[in-house]
Each structure stands twice: as C-alpha cells, then as structure tokens.
Amino acid sequence: MKKLLTLLTGISLSLIVNGQNNLVSKEQTFIHETSKEYEWPTDPSVLEKIEKWQDAKLGIMFHWGIYSVPGIAESWALCSEDRWFTDRRREARPETTYCEFKKWYWGLSESFKPSRFEPTEWATFMKKVGFRYLIFTTKHHDGFCMFDSKYTDYTVTKGPYKKGKYSNITYHVFEAFRKSDFMVGAYFSKPDWHNENYWDPFFATPTRNPNYDLKKYPEKWAKYQEYTANQIDELMSDYGRIDILWLDGGWVRKPQQDIKLDEIVHNARKKQPGLITVDRTIPGRNENYQTPEQTIPQEQQNFPWESCITFSNTWGWNPNPKYKTSEWVINTLAEVVAKGGCLLLNVGPDGEGNIDDIVYQRLEKVGEWLHKNGTAIYDTRTTPNYHFGNIWFTANKNGKTLYAIYALPENEKLPAYIEWEGNIPTGKITLLQNGKQMKYTCRNGKTRITLPKGIKEESLVFRFNKAQ
Template structure:
C-alpha cells in the first residue's frame, strides 16, 4: 500500500471513529452526580417538563445571530449573519459590534409581562442569558465594564438596569425555577482573547500551556462572575453553562483535533485544553446554592447533570435526564419578521419530547426595546389554553414502556403506573386502534375535557377505542385519552 493510500485509509478510519464516538457520547456518555440530593432534585426538575429560554443582548439591535458574527472562523452561518454595511473588514466590524453597548436602551423592558405570559403558557422554569460568548454581561458584575449597568450603556440610568436581577425576581414571583445561562468563553475579556495576539478562532488567542498566568486570570474571572450570580441574585435552581469547547482535554484529544485542522475538516485552528477547574467551581457554588443543578453543556462528566440536545428531538429519547432546547422562531436571538412555529407544531413537539422522557426548553428572543414579538405572546396564550386542559397528562409524568406508535400517537404514564395517557395528533374518524398497549378488564377510558366514558374493545391486533365525532371540539390541537389501568 503506498503512502497516499495509507493516509487516505487513516483519514477515513478517523472520520468513522469520530462519528461513532460522537454518536456514543450522545447516547451513552453520562455520569450521574454522586450527590443523592442532586439526584432527587433532578427528579423534581423532570416533573416540570416545560421551560422558557431567552437569548438577549446588545446584538438584538442589529437583529442578527447572537455573538457569532464576531467569531473569526470562516463559518457561513456566522459570517453570513454579519450586519451588512457596518464595516469593510473584521477588525472594524468587531469595534462597531462592541459599540452597540453605547446604544442599548430597552425602555420597554417589562419582565413581569414575560413571566406572566410564560406562567399562563404552563411553563414551570426559565433560563436567561446572563452573558453570551461576546462577553456583554446582563448583570451588575464587578469584574467588567462591558455590562448593562456600566455608564457607557444608556440603560444604566434606568432603575431596573440590573436586568438579570429584575428577570429573576419577576419569574421567581410566579413560582418558576430560575436558570442562569452563562457562557464560559468570553470574547471580550483580555484574559481570553488576549490582545497580545490576534484571535484566530473561538478559542483563546494564546497558548494556555505557554502562558499559564494569563489563563489563571481567566479562571479567576470566570469563577468570580459565576460566584456573583449565585451570591447576589436570590435562589438559583439551574446553572446552564454554554461553550463546551472550554473544557479539560487529554493530549490524545488535542492531537486528534490538530490532525483534523491539518486535514481541513475542523473549524478550530487553535485546539488546546481549557481547564477551568469545574469540580472546584461546582463545589464553591453549591456551598451557596446546595441544590443547584449544573449543566456543563456537551462536556461529559459529573458536572453535566442533564444533557441538552439542541434544535432536535432524539428519535427514541435518551436513557438519562435530558432537555431539548429549541427556538420558537428560526433564530435564538431577535430577528425582525422572524417566522414562528405554529401552535400545533409547538404542542406536538412538547408531547413528543415528554413522551420520550425529556423536558422542552423553548426559546424566545426579546427585541432591542425589551419586548417579545406579538406572535410569541399569541403562541404562549394558545399553548396555555391547551395546557390548562391537558397539563395533567404532562406534568409529573414519566415515559411509558414505549413512547408511541407511528407518527401520530404518543404515551405518558403516571409515576405509579396506574394512569396511561394517549396523545392523538389527529382526531380519528370513529375508532382509534392502539396496538401495543394492554388494558385491564376494568379499565376506563375518557377524553380529557369530557366526562363521557368511551367504549373500547380488545382484540388480537390491539385495543379499539370508539371516539364520537362530537368530542373533537374539546380542543383545537392534540387530543388526550386518559386510561385508568
């Protein structure tokens, strides 16, 4: 075999092994937190089912993707999202982006309105972006001037300028769990993108190994900001850490990434270990927030208490705590005239996720003035109507022995296994056949929203349930049969 063929074979083997590893990691690489109190807390979190995620920062003024337009990588979805006509080169573009701080003034900011809409929609927890990758801090941090409360930001003169505190308080008053999104990478601080060197990708602009003192400053900076969030903002239930490339890596992992860079198949040109001492960080934050769930996204280990598939629903669910985070519209951040998913699609996704044992974290990006799009409010209101009727089949349930049948039937069950919920995405004409469920002789079936007992008959091919056409009017979306087994 010649050298060219040998090299090609190695590349193919590497790609295949990498894909297998990623697939394995997605489905199997989970390490339960050994703290039984956290395990119990996760069971409580699994009861909540439905939450709200909010991406908000200075970037909302341009109506572009959050943070990523200043990433120097040649990624079509990042460079293509840059605001047109701002600058002719990358350096001037970043300067203009950071100058957005001087015009950010969301005078219509009303977190109580957000919280009320989320509660009425049936949401039980929230996650708010306290800081995204661009480093702009939406709380009054003592460790940066690039923040909402700095005098360079017009909104700093507003009595509600500490936006994170106001958001947390508003949602807490609605008895919702509080989640703090925090980006581990920070593309503004000199401790990460050190101005001694030009940045080449999303990673530090310098060698962490060669300049450990500079990296130590970044570790302290990160720990200090997170300490502020768990010390000064009341009870926090979830610490939701993003930027999974900031993590400890083995020498073998770094070598693999370097080879992929050489072959041109990897976006990062500067792969290296970025250890911020997560075990110590978690120990410190839980000293102040003992039941805090920590989600170190995409980093296998005990600090990733649950996994977070992004913008997709696992085909058959996952065998450990998980949450699909997904946009209500197309973008995570505010984009004018964005296209929102229909109410029916949102409800069906919620049911699909819950039937597979997951939670649904649905994102809305507030406008530069501090408002949700009117369409988002409409969707939340309509979801709330459905949840008020059918929430009993969602909250506090667990997945059944199978999540569903075909594309249009899903199941959940009560924790004691005595109640089975059957979700019908389409209302049947006359009878519906459930093939893989066994009823007891005394089982009763009702459609939620009606007191009428439904007739059913067991046969060799399953159970046939008779549904009168008149009951279709009970709801406009997914219909739920409740079976007492």
C-alpha cells in the same frame, strides 16, 4: 453510588421532528454535539432537585443581549471560523472590515436601552401558558453581562440603561419568575470573547478558542480562570435562589482550557445547595442533564435530558422571524415527554424588551391545551411502550395510569377513530378535552377509540388504566 451509562444506540439524534420539521436553519450557529455518556450525580440534594426539574417538563429560555438591538445572530458574527456568520456579518455591515465589525458589534452596548422591558409581565404570561422553569442568558460569548458584575465594565448596569427601572436585568428576571413559582436557571458562557485574557486584543482571533498559547502565557489563563470563577460566584451569591447553572461553550474544557470547573461547582453548591449544573456536551460529574440542541433523541432515554429548541428560526430576536406553530409546540412536547425529556423553548426579545405579538398569540393556544391536558405532561414518567404512529404515551408516577396523546398533524382533521397496539386499557377511557368517557374496543392487542362528533380539532389526550 456512581453509574456510568454508555449510550451506544439510544443517543443518536434526529434533525427531523415528527418526520417533517427541520429544526436547523442557516441563521443559526453550529449544533452542539451531544455527550455519548451520562454520569449520575451522587449528591442526594442534586438528585432531589433533578427529580423536581423532571416534573416541570416545560421550560422557557430567553436569548437576549446587545445582538437584539439590530436583530443579528448572537455573538457568532465575531468568530472568523463560521462561514454562515461571515455571511451574516457581511449582511449586517457590508462595508466594514472584520476589525471594524468587531468594534461596531461590541459598541452595540451603547445602544442597548430596553425601556419597554417588564419582567413581571413576562413571568405572568409564561406561567399562564404552563412553563415551569426558566433559563436566562446572563452572558453570551460576546462577553456582555446582563447582570451587575464588578469584574468588568462591559455590563448592562454601566451602559445607557444603568439608571433604568430594571437596570440589573438578570436580578429582576430571576425575581419575577421565582415569584411565579418557576425553577430559575442561569445561562452562562464559559468563553468570553470580550475579555482580554481569552481573546487578547494584541493578536488576531481566527477561532472561537483563546488566541494565544496558554502554555506560553499561563498567567493570562490564570487570570481568566479567576475572572470566570468570580462572575459565577456573583450569580450564585447575589441573585437569590438559583436552581440550574446552564454552562455553554463546550470547547472550554479539560485539558486544553481548564477553568477549574469542579472547584467552581463545589463553591457554588455551598451557596446554592442541590444546584443542577449543566456543563453542556461534557460528560461527567458536572453535566447533570444532557441538552440535545435543536434535536430530539430518536429513542426513549433513561437519564435526565432536555431538548433546547428555538421557537423562531434564530435564538435571538430578528426582524423577519419564522415562528413555529402552536400545534408544533404541543406535538413536540408530547414526543419529548414520552421519550423521558423536558422541552426548553427559546424566545428572543427585541432590543426594547418587547416580545413579538405572535409569540403571545401562539403560546396562548399552547396554554389553553395544557390547561385541559396538562396531567398527561406534568409530573409524569415514561412507560416502556411509549409510541405508536403519532400517538405518544406517558404514565403517572406509580405507572398505573397511562395517557395516550394523539398528536394531530398540522393542517389535518381528526379521523373517525384512533387505534394503537399494546397498552391495553382496563375500565373506562376518558377524553381530557371534555372529561367524557369514550367508546372503545380491544381486539388482537389493538385498542380502537371511536371519536364522537363535535369535539375540538386538536391533539387529543386519553386517560386510562393499563390492564395488568
């Protein structure tokens, strides 16, 4: 059975989270538009894996590549059409021409030697925090492969790190995170600007698209189709269990840039049964969940989706980051889950393979909160009355137990009482922070909880049964 949902009102996206935090910065690239339609998969194994993914709620994403060496924007400085990244290119290499810059950028592969990279440390810490799925950039638009591809020499395994302890980086990342019980996802860029059959070096590169006429040179495009299929097949064949194929570069689509994705996905699922495919921004059979970028939908959604949001002000590492707070992560997670989505939080390691200390410090606080309050997040589902002020509601799978998550605004103290309309409780209300029962009253459709003294100043979660 195939359902097609046309989203007329609910899919409008806000660039402001909780009315305060602008999620877009000048350092970042354009924001992908979100699909206006969703088509449910029909394969039972895919539906089963989507439900497992929806239980996970919180994912970690790593943007990591040669751009991490100098700490510049990933790939986009190569593209002439983006004004922001023309400016960033001038900041990085002010004395170079565009051709000189491209040569310098692609030459960063000779400097990428992450001698301090320890994938098990990443996985162990992220599991401790409470992340439950991983999306890792196996290849960004610049074409540099973080895996051992036999179809190009532009890979980490053929550079200065080829004899490194974890030279096939993607393999070791996936292995470490699988051993820590993560669902594993491979980010893969459909466009490859380094490949001569996408950007032919004979021609100029004015846009993100192929720089030649595909109709005039069909044999070149056929070679690119084959190249893309072969690389995805490598990832599906040689890297263990893959749960998610996360495809970026939404301008590569039918009919102008057909890479025969239906065939690629069909072959991938022969090797990875139930594989979730995320063909971003392209509604249809291969976009198994939607990915609003740097945004959260304004309303609750009744199909699978994920907000992918940077923890700092850029996707990749930069030397002067502006990190979001622990409280921001907690409150954003509550909002996303109450609206029916998952939160994919992005972190950028540096060129050595380090993750900034402040990332560990702030995410550790998120982990402490989830350790006490995670039952309001994991394995939950939406409830119709999901929002009142800065209180977000989730429900267990049978819908009988509700959770009210009071998202404490940053730099504010807890009030004397918390009040909401609807979702009238019956029986006791328990504060998950300490497991104690709360005193409350219900009058005229409103529930008021009086907060006791001495509780920790943080976002609070209350568990209760909903009155029938």
